[in-house]
Amino acid sequence: MPELQPPLSCPAIPAPPLLLGLAGFGTVGAALAAILEKNKAEILSRTGREIRIKSILTRDPAKPRACPIPLGAHLTTQADDLLLDPEINVLVELIGGADTAGELIRRALESGKNVVTANKALLAERGNAIFSLAAERNLHLGYEAAVCGAIPIIRTLRASLAGNHIESLIGILNGTCNFILSEMSERNLDFAQALREAQRLGYAEADPELDIEGLDAAHKLSLLIRLAWGLEYPYTDMPVQGIAGVAPRDIRNAREFGYRIKLIGYARLGAGESAETGGMEAGVCPALVHENFLLSRVEGPYNAVRVEGNACGSLFLHGKGAGGPPTASSVLADILDIARGDNPNNTGFPLRRQLLPAHPLPDDRCFSPWYIRLTVRDCPGVLRDVSGILADNDISIAEVTQKEDAASPPAAEQGLLDCIPLLIMTHSSSVAGVQKALRALENSSFVQEPPVHYRVLGRSNVGTS
Amino acid sequence: MPELQPPLSCPAIPAPPLLLGLAGFGTVGAALAAILEKNKAEILSRTGREIRIKSILTRDPAKPRACPIPLGAHLTTQADDLLLDPEINVLVELIGGADTAGELIRRALESGKNVVTANKALLAERGNAIFSLAAERNLHLGYEAAVCGAIPIIRTLRASLAGNHIESLIGILNGTCNFILSEMSERNLDFAQALREAQRLGYAEADPELDIEGLDAAHKLSLLIRLAWGLEYPYTDMPVQGIAGVAPRDIRNAREFGYRIKLIGYARLGAGESAETGGMEAGVCPALVHENFLLSRVEGPYNAVRVEGNACGSLFLHGKGAGGPPTASSVLADILDIARGDNPNNTGFPLRRQLLPAHPLPDDRCFSPWYIRLTVRDCPGVLRDVSGILADNDISIAEVTQKEDAASPPAAEQGLLDCIPLLIMTHSSSVAGVQKALRALENSSFVQEPPVHYRVLGRSNVGTS
Numbered sequence: 001m002p003e004l005q006p007p008l009s010c011p012a013i014p015a016p017p018l019l020l021g022l023a024g025f026g027t028v029g030a031a032l033a034a035i036l037e038k039n040k041a042e043i044l045s046r047t048g049r050e051i052r053i054k055s056i057l058t059r060d061p062a063k064p065r066a067c068p069i070p071l072g073a074h075l076t077t078q079a080d081d082l083l084l085d086p087e088i089n090v091l092v093e094l095i096g097g098a099d100t101a102g103e104l105i106r107r108a109l110e111s112g113k114n115v116v117t118a119n120k121a122l123l124a125e126r127g128n129a130i131f132s133l134a135a136e137r138n139l140h141l142g143y144e145a146a147v148c149g150a151i152p153i154i155r156t157l158r159a160s161l162a163g164n165h166i167e168s169l170i171g172i173l174n175g176t177c178n179f180i181l182s183e184m185s186e187r188n189l190d191f192a193q194a195l196r197e198a199q200r201l202g203y204a205e206a207d208p209e210l211d212i213e214g215l216d217a218a219h220k221l222s223l224l225i226r227l228a229w230g231l232e233y234p235y236t237d238m239p240v241q242g243i244a245g246v247a248p249r250d251i252r253n254a255r256e257f258g259y260r261i262k263l264i265g266y267a268r269l270g271a272g273e274s275a276e277t278g279g280m281e282a283g284v285c286p287a288l289v290h291e292n293f294l295l296s297r298v299e300g301p302y303n304a305v306r307v308e309g310n311a312c313g314s315l316f317l318h319g320k321g322a323g324g325p326p327t328a329s330s331v332l333a334d335i336l337d338i339a340r341g342d343n344p345n346n347t348g349f350p351l352r353r354q355l356l357p358a359h360p361l362p363d364d365r366c367f368s369p370w371y372i373r374l375t376v377r378d379c380p381g382v383l384r385d386v387s388g389i390l391a392d393n394d395i396s397i398a399e400v401t402q403k404e405d406a407a408s409p410p411a412a413e414q415g416l417l418d419c420i421p422l423l424i425m426t427h428s429s430s431v432a433g434v435q436k437a438l439r440a441l442e443n444s445s446f447v448q449e450p451p452v453h454y455r456v457l458g459r460s461n462v463g464t465s
Numbered sequence: 466m467p468e469l470q471p472p473l474s475c476p477a478i479p480a481p482p483l484l485l486g487l488a489g490f491g492t493v494g495a496a497l498a499a500i501l502e503k504n505k506a507e508i509l510s511r512t513g514r515e516i517r518i519k520s521i522l523t524r525d526p527a528k529p530r531a532c533p534i535p536l537g538a539h540l541t542t543q544a545d546d547l548l549l550d551p552e553i554n555v556l557v558e559l560i561g562g563a564d565t566a567g568e569l570i571r572r573a574l575e576s577g578k579n580v581v582t583a584n585k586a587l588l589a590e591r592g593n594a595i596f597s598l599a600a601e602r603n604l605h606l607g608y609e610a611a612v613c614g615a616i617p618i619i620r621t622l623r624a625s626l627a628g629n630h631i632e633s634l635i636g637i638l639n640g641t642c643n644f645i646l647s648e649m650s651e652r653n654l655d656f657a658q659a660l661r662e663a664q665r666l667g668y669a670e671a672d673p674e675l676d677i678e679g680l681d682a683a684h685k686l687s688l689l690i691r692l693a694w695g696l697e698y699p700y701t702d703m704p705v706q707g708i709a710g711v712a713p714r715d716i717r718n719a720r721e722f723g724y725r726i727k728l729i730g731y732a733r734l735g736a737g738e739s740a741e742t743g744g745m746e747a748g749v750c751p752a753l754v755h756e757n758f759l760l761s762r763v764e765g766p767y768n769a770v771r772v773e774g775n776a777c778g779s780l781f782l783h784g785k786g787a788g789g790p791p792t793a794s795s796v797l798a799d800i801l802d803i804a805r806g807d808n809p810n811n812t813g814f815p816l817r818r819q820l821l822p823a824h825p826l827p828d829d830r831c832f833s834p835w836y837i838r839l840t841v842r843d844c845p846g847v848l849r850d851v852s853g854i855l856a857d858n859d860i861s862i863a864e865v866t867q868k869e870d871a872a873s874p875p876a877a878e879q880g881l882l883d884c885i886p887l888l889i890m891t892h893s894s895s896v897a898g899v900q901k902a903l904r905a906l907e908n909s910s911f912v913q914e915p916p917v918h919y920r921v922l923g924r925s926n927v928g929t930s
Contacts (some may be wrong), residue, residue: 039630040629042630144625150777162511312794
């Protein structure tokens, strides 16, 4: 047995406690307080410092709460009680929203306080100003909790993959959408039923738009792009498609082809592009993910990110994407970095004077295989005409199936007499080509309903894991 | 579009280049040199410093090499050329083995140089002395590359999960074994055939013992235990079982039950135990992993680790476990931490005066469901007698199948007249109970061959992802 050696690393004088000002005492704030208490001994032994919540900013201090107020903490409605308290070293911002939270963070940084936040919307919208201010003042701005809950994707991009050129990012970045799509797939529900189930279980807000329209995923994706390539790609410039239009029949068709439909965020530099030229393909959309990929196995409220780097190869991280304790786990990781005296300057961003803008690649330089579902007239020559239109737009067919969906009423009952569904999987084709072909198909006499199409992640465009 | 703000973080005076002394110029060393060159611009923009290899220690500088010597680097056979050079800030140890490498690292730390190493065997055997020395001198000892290639498991345990109490760790920690078991499973090969294939493709050494006997996985597991719980669990005290005995028929049986056989490393604190009391169940063995778990989907030379924390829930990391560029990616991550001036003291270990020893839990406190294969006489009452012996040892049967393996010669042809295989999946039972039952079965008149048994990771003991 190896000999046990004495001092591993034991500061002569114990460091003073690190005092936190907590803004917001909802699910995540309460979980943070609970974990600080529960894992007290472990945190002290790992950092050499006690960590305590000194003040909590909340709208209604008198509100009855299920969780206890941390010992010694006082509740206040006055931001100044946190911002002007010289003992408070870290502002933990968990109130969400843009205006109040943004102002609070700005004032905290200007008062010389480190900041830890889970606010992806704020960072996606005003991140540049906030990151710049933190860097100027040499303060921490921790935001691990802002992207994918407990998954350490910020640290991984910032530190673990810092020696890599990042080739692509694909992620399941929104647990609400993933839960809804999983329910639709596993329990054969339609979108409205699955959404109600998600709301009942607390996986979806009463007002779920930000999630189901894909905007929350787009916020997170823009933060990941900033970190991976040092590029500013405003989420407002991204093609973003939500999940409200995903039909149960497409989920069933996808399964028959060996795929799952997932809401993905994707980003990659275009061929021949670099972080300097900035030509990038990125967006959020439902896509068919082949069941050989781990991404297709991400179930329920879980999130996952797959990063491809030119040294590491593919790296896949999977974990809980939301909820009190998983989000608090990441908030706490950032707080402990501060407690241990880590260097705040290691944002992993390129140390340029300013972030360069990303340039969305034009549609004729964006490629993917596609799933296309057409409702066509059941008459001779239709397949010839459909494949003619696809061929005219340089789209080559990998697989085609003409098949009634057993669980849907036959087309005839929907008022579409003599109609049949035609399912097409294509080889890799440009977005421009597919859009042109779909317009031509929609205007043709034999296509009876607006065509449905989704991107496909298959062996050919994602590699082998 | 958000306004682009000026200074993100731009040091007034550029930092001087960080100079490396590289010990070993094999697969990983050459990949490191290549990536430093290829990703030069990105590394400079992320750290603000140039990183250069100044000297390379190698046994034979004249040896013809497929990869170019980095510009400006000089090859030497003299360790002192690295150790006594005041310009060299970091020793990158990639020679492997214990004695020379250990001596080199000790001398480097004593000379005030930071160290980055991929040497898991050395750290598992003599880690305490090395970690203590680095801590005393306030120097970096980076070893991300020592465990699971490109997977950032060291950083994740050290920083991202530092606020968690870690409940369990399960990993596929050895790519060679995983490749061999994947080949046996997918291509229906026996162990010897799959090993030859692994050797042909460079996934196994000519002398593969360290890998296939499970010792390499045990080295890594002991490093993870040290980091997760601050406990010293020498790999020499661990139950370690390799894969040479895994029979194709058990792989096929496992698949029919919905499982894959994987070589896993596992560790968890016993019920009611803490990092202070140190009672722990840990080891390396082939196990049946249910196909619902991401761990069962880890194919070929990939590695994966699943960590369960009391705040984060389950976190699963998957990536390339070996090979030049993936290992170099992690080596480089450690080098970049040093280049950015990170605090070396954040090892994540408890800051105690010494690591506490882990105490292997006694067999009657270790529980798992089990797969048991018996070869029994085909006569009345055998199932009654077998289940009687199991019941006497508190083992409850979840599923039992009596079935000839289609791909194996019938028992009769193997000289076992009137024999049939009996497959049993049990509910969770103690190691002590199973061992006692297996001894009783082996000594009974109706069991004709030594029983085969493996641990099972199923829904009941791994949670839901």
